[in-house]
Amino acid sequence: MHTPTLTILAALLTALVTAVLYAVWHFNKNIPGLRLWMLSFLCSLVFTVSLLLRGWLPEVVGVVISQGVVALGAYLCLLAGRSYMGLRPFSHLYAVAGIGALLALSVVFTLVYPHLGMRFVLMGVGSGVCYLLTARTLAVGGIHRVPARYLLAGVLCLHGLFVLLRPALFALGGAVPDGVLEGGLMASVSQFVLLEAIVATVLLSFGALILTNEFITSELRHLAEVDPLTSVFNRRAFFTLLDKAVSSTQRTHMPLPVLVLDLDHFKTINDTWGHRAGDDVLRHFVDLALRCLRKEDVMGRLGGEEFAIFLPNAGAQGARAVAERLRRLVESHPAVAGARSIPLTVSIGIALCGPGDAASAALQRADEAMYLAKQRGRNRVEMSGSAEPDTASAAVATVA
Structure with a gap:
């Protein structure tokens, strides 16, 4: 297949990929x-x-267009990778300055000191570095957890290396000063470069679509597992994770602390300040709770103002310490709704899920301990099986 035909094929394929990506983005x-x-x-x-149009365009115009769009395309690819990963974009001033310098040098090596090889070098260096930086940006998170990112990063890395080494191929093929590629070897090199571009276009578009699917799947999983108001796990997802944690305790023979938490007088808050203020209170409470938890601890909303937490590898004393710290933090940090300060306290029940226990049974015992805390005056921590009042906890809230 001769070079013009490959160029037409590359143009049609790139147009199709661009149209598909536009439709998906739309x-x-x-x-x-x-x-x-x-x-x-x-x-x-x-x-x-x-x-395709280089025979009808002045040489310097064709060079400027080619150099400019290649550099801009590679830079946009780098920005896309950073945007997908939630990173801040680079300052565009650097990109404008870099592309401007690239175009100026390209004009110099076209009109002042004609040198096709240097134009190939200029085209390859900037874009190749951008592709390699994009690969480095995406290769984060673990290949087993996010394989799509590493697949696209691998393609970008290979394409970036090829673009950087591409001038050497043309040097081996032999390019004449006026930019016309001659000879069988040069034609073969040119065809090989176009074939690589076609393959890279297919693989990069495939990778972009896979990342799109990864993002949509992640969003759907987030909607299915996370409470939309408080951004902690919902009831169903929390029970799933709790079952897995309980199964782990069967192997390690270490008890798993389970906490049930209920905000005191939450109905009064809703009736007095309104449901919007009630939502603000729930979000405020979750923010305070997360301050007391480790990365491995899991919090979920069971419904209304009732939450649950399990603490892997914490033990009974560790669980009580976390619960007491949370209780004091909530008591000392009233929620703010508009210009109003809303006093807030929480009652907490703790149960230990040991080997042979079911997750539902442990959660039930923690729930009963939480109701015991309510009966003993609220704003306190109770451990399942405790018969005496917990003197370490303060019962300062007034029963409604």
Whole structure:
């Protein structure tokens, strides 16, 4: 297959990929980086079209267009990767300065000191570095947990290395000063480069679509597992995780502390200040609770103002210490709704889930301990099986 035919094929394929990515972005505009990837492929399309039109364009115009869109496309790819990973973009001033310097040098090596090899070097260095940086940006999170990112990162890395080494291939093929590629070896090199570009286009578009699917799947999982108001696990997801943690205790023979927490007089808060203030109180409470927890601790909302927490590898004393710290923190930090300060306390029940216990049974015992805390005056911590009042806890809340 001769070079013009490959160029036409590359242009058609890039146009198709750009159209597909635009359609996906049009209906999923919340996916980070997708619009930038679409624009990056659009730059590739402009580049392939400029190759087809190079016989009808002044040489310097064709060089400026080719160099500009290749550099811009690689930079947009880097921005897309950073956007997908939630990283801040680079300052565009550096990109404008870099691309401007690239174009100026390209004009110099076209009009002042004609040198096709140097133009290949300029085209390869900037874009190759951007592709390698994008690969480094995406290769985070663990290959077993997010394989799609590593797949795309691998393709970007190989493509970036090829782009950096591409000038050496043309040097081996032999390019004449006026930019016309001659000879069988040069034609073969040119065809090989176009084939690599076609394969890279297919694989990169495939990777971008896989990342789109990864993001959508993650969002759906988030909606299915996370309480939309407080952003902790919902009841169903919490029970699933608790069952897994209980299964782990069967192997390690270490008891798993389970806490049930209920905000005191929450109905009064809703009736007095309104449901919007009640929502603010729930979010405020969760923020305070998360301050007391480790990364491995799991918190969920069972419903209304009732929450549950399990603490792997904490033990009875560790669980009581966490519960007391949380109780004091809630008591000393009233919620703020607008200009109003809303006093807040919490009652906490603790149960230990040992080997052979069921998760539901442990949660039930923690719930009973929490109701015991309510009966003994609220704003206190009770351990399942404790018969005496917990003198370490303060019963300062007034029963409604």
